[in-house]
Amino acid sequence: MKILVLNGSPKGKQSITMQYVHYLEYQFPEHSFNIQHISHRVQELSQNQTEWDALMSQVQEADGILWAFPVYFLLVPSQYKRWIELVQSRNATNLFAGKYTASFSTSAHFYDHTAHAYIQGICEDWEMQYINFFSADMMDLLHSQTRRQWLSFAKEFFYCITQSMPTLKCKLLLGYIALALCSQRLI
Numbered sequence: 001m002k003i004l005v006l007n008g009s010p011k012g013k014q015s016i017t018m019q020y021v022h023y024l025e026y027q028f029p030e031h032s033f034n035i036q037h038i039s040h041r042v043q044e045l046s047q048n049q050t051e052w053d054a055l056m057s058q059v060q061e062a063d064g065i066l067w068a069f070p071v072y073f074l075l076v077p078s079q080y081k082r083w084i085e086l087v088q089s090r091n092a093t094n095l096f097a098g099k100y101t102a103s104f105s106t107s108a109h110f111y112d113h114t115a116h117a118y119i120q121g122i123c124e125d126w127e128m129q130y131i132n133f134f135s136a137d138m139m140d141l142l143h144s145q146t147r148r149q150w151l152s153f154a155k156e157f158f159y160c161i162t163q164s165m166p167t168l169k170c171k172l173l174l175g176y177i178a179l180a181l182c183s184q185r186l187i
């Protein structure tokens, strides 16, 4: 399976977040991981049409897309956000529609949930099939228990893609909950 990894760390190859992805590469040699250093290259991507087009064709070819980013200042790094805005302003979101996706972060667990909620919202706006998120501490790779959890998260991601599993949109779920509460006259 072809997994496109959107690296959100401006550190590029030196990123801690990418060490977790390299661990997956090592553990799942049957899958190909195409790591794109989005944040590190955002200026080049915004100015060079050839590079932009090459990235967009890799999006089209991917079986699954993994958003892999560090949490910086309670959210994703600004370079990542800039790239997301470029995809939207260049009307390229249709290339992402229907793609299976998941998000992964490393952080000190300070407002990591806001970053994942933001990425999930973007995935739903772009009509992607969002499966789940995994939020690791920056040192978790050193612990066998979290390494196991990370592997089983990845296995679930691959399984959902191969089985074309249905996904539930968070905004729909919230709508259903509100409807249920209204019908019970609880709100």
Ligand SMILES: Cc1cc2nc3c(=O)[nH]c(=O)nc-3n(C[C@H](O)[C@H](O)[C@H](O)COP(=O)(O)O)c2cc1C
Binding pocket: 009, 010, 011, 014, 015, 016, 017, 018, 069, 070, 071, 072, 073, 074, 075, 106, 107, 108, 109, 110, 111, 112, 137, 138
């Ligand atoms: C400028 C900066 C801001 C950060 N802000 C947060 C934050 O708001 N919440 C948090 O939990 N960790 C924060 N961190 C810690 C990073 O998320 C963590 O070190 C991460 O693993 C770095 O990944 P990277 O090497 O892939 O960039 C911050 C780190 C830096 C350098």
